[in-house]
Amino acid sequence: MSPVSPAAPPAVQPPVAPPIDAGVLPLTAEAGPAGLAVGGVALTELARRFGTPLFVYDEEHLRRRCREAVAAFGPGNVAYASKAFLCAAMARLAAEEGLLLDVASGGELRTALHAGVSPERIVLHGNNKSEAELRTALTAGLRHVVVDSFDELDRIERLVAEEGLPPARVQLRVAPGVAAGAHEAIRTGGHDSKFGFGLADGAAEAAVRRAAASPAVRLEGVHAHVGSQVLDPAELADGAAAVARFAVDSGVARLTVGGGLGVAYLAGQSAPSFAVWADRVRAAVRGAGWTGEVGVEPGRSISARAGLTLYRVGTVKRIAGVRTYVSVDGGMSDNLRPALYGARYEAFLPRCPQEPRPLRARLVGKHCESGDVIIDDAALPADLRIGDVLATPVTGAYGYAMASNYNKLPRPAVVFVRDGDARVVVRRETEEDLLRLDVVPTAWCQTTDA
Known part of the structure; x- marks a missing residue:
């Protein structure tokens, strides 16, 4: 008789993650009947109106952080490090709150001047x-x-x-x-x-x-x-x-x-x-x-927690005995930090921010790279389903700033929210935008060997 192999020890299951921690959410984040709202606007409604992927910034959070920095170091002593996140609206906001602007390229300088920031308030x-x-x-x-x-x-x-x-x-x-x-x-x-x-x-x-x-x-x-x-x-x-x-x-x-x-x-x-x-x-x-x-x-410490990214879940792939993959409609083209630095993030479903998150999954993007991983071991609600809006918080620094068109994906829109209103400050790129720099010959010459 063959000896009986000992039973394999049970796999150690990670503890059930609690609901998303308020400490990683924008300052005006609040749970309500429609799920999590930021700046008085439900995140699911923002995804419906503006599409996904979408960068959402809490404008009140940005302004409070600017004011706190000036209060701590004094007027004229704080320059916003715009490489963390810059668009004309952000440059103007920082200037309105009394910050100088630190730029690190001709393009960032052009953006600051275009926003109306005085040259006397810009550092190169x-x-x-x-x-x-x-x-x-x-x-x-x-x-x-x-x-x-x-x-x-x-x-x-x-x-x-x-x-x-x-x-x-x-x-x-x-x-x-x-x-x-x-x-x-x-x-x-x-x-x-x-x-x-x-x-x-x-x-x-x-x-x-x-x-x-x-x-x-x-x-x-x-x-x-x-x-x-x-x-x-x-x-x-x-x-x-x-x-x-x-x-x-x-x-x-x-x-x-x-x-x-x-x-x-x-x-x-x-x-x-x-x-x-x-x-x-x-x-x-x-x-x-x-x-x-x-x-x-300061740059990251002003803009990071103010922003979050909204995605739409497109695929859930369960590999028995291995892991579950959850794929969303963005990825390393809108958040390069995990691939570049091994950066780690949280994730949650805005429709149910107060639910525990027992599901463990590798949250991935849609790019043709195995390294297109947003969160290696994300904690998510058990009832996650196709079509859900999924959010990754604390992406307000070096998310949009590092965004690319890899795989020819258009870059996401950026929305500021405040007091129940939402405004687009950077429009979503289109596929037509992706072609605007291409130079295509008007006629093709084909030669053949005689």
Whole structure:
């Protein structure tokens, strides 16, 4: 008689996830008879009216976060890092709430100017600015340019000397040797960085001497940014202290310590307030001998939680003994962060936000990539069905900003909601839009071998 194989141990089932945590939802989110509403508008109604995928922003949330940042650091000391999310409506909102605007390309600069933001309230970043970008900055009269390299100083000096442009007001970006952030790709302040003049090798000191002596430059201050999605304010304070010591020794008038403050993406996470960040940074720079004002550049911490993405469920595939796949009508073209950084998110059904979420599934997009995964192990309600509207919260930063047309998918629309009203601030792309840059010959020439 063959021996009886021992029974396999029962598979360990993950605990049933509770309803979606309010801590990852926009500030005006509220459950009602029609499901979850943001800004007084039901999310299912927004999906019906505007289609999916759809980026939805709580305008009141955005404005409150802007005001909190200004209250913590003082007027004139906060620049919104527009790379997190930018459109004309967002640029105008930030300006209305008293923020400067930090742009990092000619396109972002064009958007800010198109929105009516005064050049005196715009700061230009970038590690490889073109002559065209610098020419626009000097001609328009931006508040200042954050200079990143000696090559950039060469370009500025050439533009001023050869084209008669006004001298550039600049801050010098310093790599202080302090790197922080949730992923290596977003740690920017270490010695081995494409950004800034290094402190350790003496490049920063040499840059100060050169800028101070150049007739093409008006040196106003120094700048540093150590990384992004930082949840421990002590890491940001360490970077601020390092650059503050250098600023004191250099005798400059302004100090900017960048952004980097993180947000809670998952239930149970917490992030420091602007007030806590300000207190820790001020204490650190005072300890380093800096007595002046401190500038900051928050982006994610203003826009991330304000936004969420709505999708429509199209396919549910159950593989016995393996997993369940839930496919939606977007994916890595509207949220690249999971594929790029391994970023993690929550998900829920807006029609039933207060239900527990016992179903475990891999939430995927519709792209021709196995890596097109939005959430590897999403917790969802048991009665999820085809056609449901599904939401991923905290996508207001680096969602639309990184969106692409991969597989020729049109990019989603962006809607702002407030006080029961919804307005489109970026229209949905169409398939006709996808063809607008193609150059097609009017006639095809075909040759054959004789």
